[in-house]
Amino acid sequence: MNEVLIKLSRCVELGKIDKVSPYPPDMKGQDGADELAKYALDNGVKPDEILEDALIPAMASVGNRFSRKEIYVPQMLMAAKAMNSAMKHLKPFFLSGETKRKGKFIIGTVAGDLHDIGKNLVAMMIEGGGWEVIDLGVDVSSEKFLKAVEENPGAVIGLSALLTTTMENMKKTVSAIREKHSGSKILVGGAPVTMDYCQKIGADFYSPDPQGAVNYLNELVN
């Protein structure tokens, strides 16, 4: 594989955002994901290759290490930020259609719930997995989810909740989506959510960690 892509992948995995970023300390002063992604594009590496050979494998490795509890939320956030700094160079190619993503993923924290850290982590990991993420934010009503599904046919939907009360709003949102778009795939997650609850409310998938969601989405398109 291209030497630059190997370096870029390592930067994302270790959370080296750009040259001025002090983290990780042993890479101080070196180019980060930002500079390397730009360099790769300027030197003729195709955006698809950057995504498929560097960013996606790096984020998958981060997600797997998080699932195995080898790293924790701060390192995952650093990696996601490094991934974003590389991804910004690819955005024009996504917009022009030259580079295709795996699909669309709509995510939001359900009505009444203002917690967003877990939801953001999942969104970042899924974006790093090669998906276009439509983040509806927090306190999202069933109507808002429905509108997003209508505007993005075929998108997979992710619902997050951190509270046992607001978790009940997941049920309402799942029912509202099922009523109009019975074939839509719906993922649920958050501290109080379990596989039992997921099945009870008629959602398709539950994962206790972000990488599980990425793996499920990949199974849908592979």
Next chain:
Amino acid sequence: MTHAAFRFDLNELNLDTIQIESVMGYKQGESQETISELIREILKESETIGNIKAEYVIFDNVRFNDAEKTVEINNLVFSLRKIVYGQIKKAESIAVFLGTAGKEIGIRSRKAMKDGDLIKGYIYDVIGSEIVEAAVDRMQDELEKAMLSSSKRITNRYSPGYCDWDVIEQHKLFRLIPDNFCGIKLNESALMDPVKSVSGFIGIGKNVKHNPYTCNLCDMKDCIYRKVRARK
């Protein structure tokens, strides 16, 4: 009704980097220096945060119903469910408490997140959770001391939303206390404002006991506090 209110400075709560790292999942010495340094910096910045408060009011007229696993306070019936009821049923009185880290810490966390500094936002969020827990720990210590003079003991604290106690009962709990008690408001979804707040019951009596570790009673297997407390 006995009522007591407390206000704390962050320094009194003795939060340290190791504690914050532990909540994040790190074992001692496992976190990178960059993360530790950032936590130290944010703890320092947080010293200016005011409105760290905790408050309790004691209700002496409580009636337990073994068959229903409920307790009645001021004509309001709380369905505590098996776990909480079992821990609290021998109480003669119940202290209803609220505690908060105040609004500011949440504002700083959200601002950092919005500005793209996700790690800082996350660290503020974790510190906010630890502030409110530490404030309520201190309040609980004071309650325990106050009860000793009448040879009474206290239970652990229990909150709606934990150990099967339905969080919707939060609405009833707030009906027991005056408006804006401890500066906390409740919305329709039983979410407290400020978000970094806790509420609940503490049982008081001659025949109750405090358990050093109760997480094994609860069924939230993935709760971070269960992992942190099990490690201690």
